[in-house]
Amino acid sequence: xxxxxxxxxxxxxxxxxxxxxxxxxxxxxxFGSSPREPGSLLAARRDGAHIxxxxxxxxxxxxxxxxxxxxxxxxxxxxxxxxxxGPQGSRIALPCGGILQVLIERLPADSTxxxxxxxxxxxxxxxxxxxxxxxxxxxxxxxxxDDGLGPRVVESADGHSVGIRVGPAARLxxxxxxxxxxxxxxxxxxxGFEVIVCDPREEAHAGxxxxxxxxxxxxPSLFIAADGCHTATAVVALTHDPRIDDLAMIEAVRTPAFxxxxxxxxxxxxxxxxxxxxxxxxxxxxxxxxxxxxxxALGSKTPAEIALAVMADVVRVYRGRxxxxx
Numbered sequence: 001x002x003x004x005x006x007x008x009x010x011x012x013x014x015x016x017x018x019x020x021x022x023x024x025x026x027x028x029x030x031f032g033s034s035p036r037e038p039g040s041l042l043a044a045r046r047d048g049a050h051i052x053x054x055x056x057x058x059x060x061x062x063x064x065x066x067x068x069x070x071x072x073x074x075x076x077x078x079x080x081x082x083x084x085x086g087p088q089g090s091r092i093a094l095p096c097g098g099i100l101q102v103l104i105e106r107l108p109a110d111s112t113x114x115x116x117x118x119x120x121x122x123x124x125x126x127x128x129x130x131x132x133x134x135x136x137x138x139x140x141x142x143x144x145x146d147d148g149l150g151p152r153v154v155e156s157a158d159g160h161s162v163g164i165r166v167g168p169a170a171r172l173x174x175x176x177x178x179x180x181x182x183x184x185x186x187x188x189x190x191x192g193f194e195v196i197v198c199d200p201r202e203e204a205h206a207g208x209x210x211x212x213x214x215x216x217x218x219x220p221s222l223f224i225a226a227d228g229c230h231t232a233t234a235v236v237a238l239t240h241d242p243r244i245d246d247l248a249m250i251e252a253v254r255t256p257a258f259x260x261x262x263x264x265x266x267x268x269x270x271x272x273x274x275x276x277x278x279x280x281x282x283x284x285x286x287x288x289x290x291x292x293x294x295x296x297a298l299g300s301k302t303p304a305e306i307a308l309a310v311m312a313d314v315v316r317v318y319r320g321r322x323x324x325x326x
Contacts, residue, residue, distance in 0.1 A: 003194045005041045006124040006169045008052040012043035012107070013117040020045050022107045023072060025063065027054055028153050028162055031099040039152035039164055055081070055100055063104070075139030077104040103162065105139060119143055126168035126230035135161045148231065168232040169194050170318065173257075175220035175248035176239030177204040180263065183307035184238060185210045191311065193234075198223045199244065221247035229255035234314045236294060237262040246276060253286040259317045261294030261310065269293050296326075 012022045025042040042052035048064050059081050066072065081100040107113045123130045129148035134141055137160055146165060154163040172188040174181050177199040188195045195213040198220035199205065205217060216223060224235065235252040236259075237245035245262050249272075252260045264272060269292035276282045276290075295309030296316070316326070 003169045003192045008041040008043045009117055009120045011051045015045055016109045016113050019109045021109055024105045024107055026103045028103050029101040072104050075106055116141055120166055123166045124169045129167045132164045132166050133161055168230045171233040173235045175237040176244040177208050178239050179303035180238045180306045183304045184310055185213050187307055187311040221251040224251040229257040231256045233257040234259035236310055249290055250280045253289050259314050260289055261291035263294050
């Protein structure tokens, strides 16, 4: 997911505005097993301070060591880690046996860099999709409007440039606080989602304490209606309270959210569907967007098991995997 990438861009922008040169690293391609997908980011300063991840360990250590030794003075550098035939990154053998291609850009602390990073930040916050084009010969950067469809990284036919798709950071809106909500928020945060929990009940907030997420004391439907969803948003209703869940579903189907689900049994779900037709005015097409019951059928019983089933299904849909492919 891309919430970590949003943190990377925000930190890179803060460093740059403070007068620091920044090295921005992007995973261009992976061959074999790899812990980070193409498009993943890491930003660093010359002193080794960094944020983000490329491989989860060995690649970062090698890159930071070289950086502090004065390497990567060029505007743009491409490395292939784990490739025994490649001279630059061959000294690192990835434990998974894979190969990682990384783009390293040296960004000066100037207004051009600030504008570029500000555009990337706005994109990750959900304002639009962009294709970030980098010339591998001179480091020239260009941003183009994009529909967000296709692979994260696209190499030009002549091999002189790459296009990196940048889109909204994956967001999870949890409608209502419950024991399942707590674990679901923890799972989602670990998966890299931006997590927002909405519940108008003051008493529900008293026992809810998950660091790193945004908690709002308001109806989820009001937050969703106020442009709380973009194309990388999942909405999950987890309270069994129709006053919260139903209203959230009515608003969510009016948004481009990629996943909309509500907790409940088959019987409860059938009753909710009828209620949403009759009282909510939802069409059959809108009701068909609702995942009721929510999550994968794992035989879940405990709050943690239910949350696991929910987040597994959210990730499945986000990655475009059909159920029968599991």
